Amino acid sequence: MTAGECFGILGPNGAGKTSTIRMVYGFSPLTAGTLKVFGMDVGREHRAIKARVGVCQQENNLDPDLTVLLNLVVFARYYNIPLPEARRRSLELLKFMSLDHRENSRAADLSGGMVRRIVMARALLNRPELLILDEPTTGLDPQSRHLVWERLEELRSKGLTILLTTHYMEEASHLCDRLIILDKGRLLVEGKPAELVRRHVGRHVLEVAEPAAGLLEFLSQRSVPYENFGHRLIVYVEDGSELYRQISEQRCGGVCTMRMATLEDVFLRLTGRELRE
Amino acid sequence: MRIYPPLSRRFIRVWQRNLTVYRQSWQVSFIPPLLEPFFYLLAFGLGLSGLVGNIRYGGEEISYVRFIAPALIAITIMNSAFFENTYGSFVRMYYQKTFDAMMATPLTVEEIITGEIIWGATKAVIATVIMMAVISGFGLIRYPSGLLLIPLAFLGGLAFGAAGMFCTAIVPTIELFNLPVFLFITPMFLFGGTFFPVENLPSGAQWIAELLLLTHLVDLARACATNRIDASLLYSLGYLAAFTAGVFPLALIKMRRRLIK
Numbered sequence: 001m002t003a004g005e006c007f008g009i010l011g012p013n014g015a016g017k018t019s020t021i022r023m024v025y026g027f028s029p030l031t032a033g034t035l036k037v038f039g040m041d042v043g044r045e046h047r048a049i050k051a052r053v054g055v056c057q058q059e060n061n062l063d064p065d066l067t068v069l070l071n072l073v074v075f076a077r078y079y080n081i082p083l084p085e086a087r088r089r090s091l092e093l094l095k096f097m098s099l100d101h102r103e104n105s106r107a108a109d110l111s112g113g114m115v116r117r118i119v120m121a122r123a124l125l126n127r128p129e130l131l132i133l134d135e136p137t138t139g140l141d142p143q144s145r146h147l148v149w150e151r152l153e154e155l156r157s158k159g160l161t162i163l164l165t166t167h168y169m170e171e172a173s174h175l176c177d178r179l180i181i182l183d184k185g186r187l188l189v190e191g192k193p194a195e196l197v198r199r200h201v202g203r204h205v206l207e208v209a210e211p212a213a214g215l216l217e218f219l220s221q222r223s224v225p226y227e228n229f230g231h232r233l234i235v236y237v238e239d240g241s242e243l244y245r246q247i248s249e250q251r252c253g254g255v256c257t258m259r260m261a262t263l264e265d266v267f268l269r270l271t272g273r274e275l276r277e
Numbered sequence: 278m279r280i281y282p283p284l285s286r287r288f289i290r291v292w293q294r295n296l297t298v299y300r301q302s303w304q305v306s307f308i309p310p311l312l313e314p315f316f317y318l319l320a321f322g323l324g325l326s327g328l329v330g331n332i333r334y335g336g337e338e339i340s341y342v343r344f345i346a347p348a349l350i351a352i353t354i355m356n357s358a359f360f361e362n363t364y365g366s367f368v369r370m371y372y373q374k375t376f377d378a379m380m381a382t383p384l385t386v387e388e389i390i391t392g393e394i395i396w397g398a399t400k401a402v403i404a405t406v407i408m409m410a411v412i413s414g415f416g417l418i419r420y421p422s423g424l425l426l427i428p429l430a431f432l433g434g435l436a437f438g439a440a441g442m443f444c445t446a447i448v449p450t451i452e453l454f455n456l457p458v459f460l461f462i463t464p465m466f467l468f469g470g471t472f473f474p475v476e477n478l479p480s481g482a483q484w485i486a487e488l489l490l491l492t493h494l495v496d497l498a499r500a501c502a503t504n505r506i507d508a509s510l511l512y513s514l515g516y517l518a519a520f521t522a523g524v525f526p527l528a529l530i531k532m533r534r535r536l537i538k
Contacts, residue, residue, distance in 0.1 A: 027537065028537065029537060050381065059374045061373060061375060074294050075378070078290050078379060078382035080290075117395075268338065
């Protein structure tokens with residue numbers, strides 16, 4: 001990762017996303033190799049690294065018995081931030097996360113979206129140089145999710161380096177300058193989101209419901225890549241308008257749609273469609 | 278993955294966190310140590326002492342309530358620390374994921390667990406001070422030697438807190454704490470020289486009772502409360518200290534294995 005970029009780790013369940021970032025903040029031991037953060041070895045200089053990193057874990061692990069403000073102030077103490085400064089930063093961050101009206105609520109009484117934003121505010125208390133987010137918007141309502149995205153973009157524009165994992169391709173293409181896709185602990189691809197789409201899928205995707213009998217042959221002759229699901233066919237093509245006309249007029253028994261290729265297409269093409277549980 | 282030093286003064290931050298949470302609901306936590314000695318002293322003082330009469334302790338006859346009052350404090354020290362570092366710590370570790378959040382900060386596992394055990398000992402001290410106030414109201418503690426109960430509560434709290442934390446590191450689910458409570462705490466509550474002298478047991482059982490941690494804590498508490506401090510207590514003090522010195526690092530090692538994975 002380079003300073004100032006937003007780097008994404010994508011992958012199906014069990015790919016090793018969380019394990020990777022747990023190693024970065026010292027929660028999991030390395031099995032092999034070396035890992036350096038800010039040029040320091042994670043094995044030896046953990047405390048120094050963690051002082052400069054902010055972590056937003058998957059679980060919403062606020063102290064349920066404490067108020068929102070106390071949650072932050074108590075957390076700031078772990079970094080040895082003096083009390084007046086801790087209070088100042090906490091209030092500032094609550095405002096940044098649009099939560100300044102809830103500072104005296106008990107954490108247990110808040111909605112999931114609010115809790116998530118507090119966890120994010122908490123990860124920023126030590127003014128980190130690197131912010132690590134493990135599935136920051138999983139389970140959030142659309143409004144909260146967009147607020148989180150907006151704030152992350154704002155932080156990135158101020159030069160904060162961000163490392164995030166996500167299951168949402170929309171989120172990754174929206175936020176990440178660069179990303180990798182992992183599967184079963186292996187690195188599949190790496191690159192800019194738009195580049196990956198172009199490289200692995202093309203520009204357009206045709207979804208054909210109830211494909212007619214000769215369609216597969218028709219596509220194979222023109223060596224157009226496709227995925228066949230019986231009643232549904234997905235065709236990947238650089239410029240789909242001509243092909244779309246041909247298919248929808250003659251070779252489709254149901255509905256044929258054309259859309260822009262997305263990161264989700266890349267992801268599903270590379271990691272397959274079977275369930276990962 | 279080791280940080281040197283793994284244990285710095287930063288463990289105080291963990292202790293402070295628990296204190297902050299405690300202060301949100303201290304009124305509730307005050308009630309048990311306030312009422313418990315009342316109940317016991319009424320039940321045993323009014324109900325049982327007529328049957329028992331006086332007890333020979335340290336070559337002198339003392340009343341039965343005077344005999345059990347310091348044991349009530351020792352039991353409270355045991356329970357406060359042990360339950361805080363079993364059920365309390367387990368909830369923080371497993372359900373609230375408080376330790377996970379702490380581990381993303383410069384705190385180490387060793388500091389988190391040390392802060393927790395010292396908090397357990399602190400709760401033992403708080404409960405002891407409240408109980409001392411009540412029991413002194415009945416005139417059952419001699420001063421100034423009785424003041425030694427406070428540092429004793431801290432040492433005993435460390436010993437039982439470390440033992441509790443060791444259990445927390447190894448139990449898979451919270452229900453399984455029933456096991457150490459039943460096998461470790463209850464026998465000590467009954468046979469640790471609490472409600473009758475250890476010498477009343479048959480000689481084989483006496484030997485086992487002498488191994489119980491609480492027996493030594495009760496001996497020390499009784500000596501402080503009745504102003505009978507002498508060199509023979511050094512053995513009990515050493516026993517308590519040695520137990521703590523052995524189990525405390527063991528709890529740290531087991532907890533590191535449980536949390537870092």
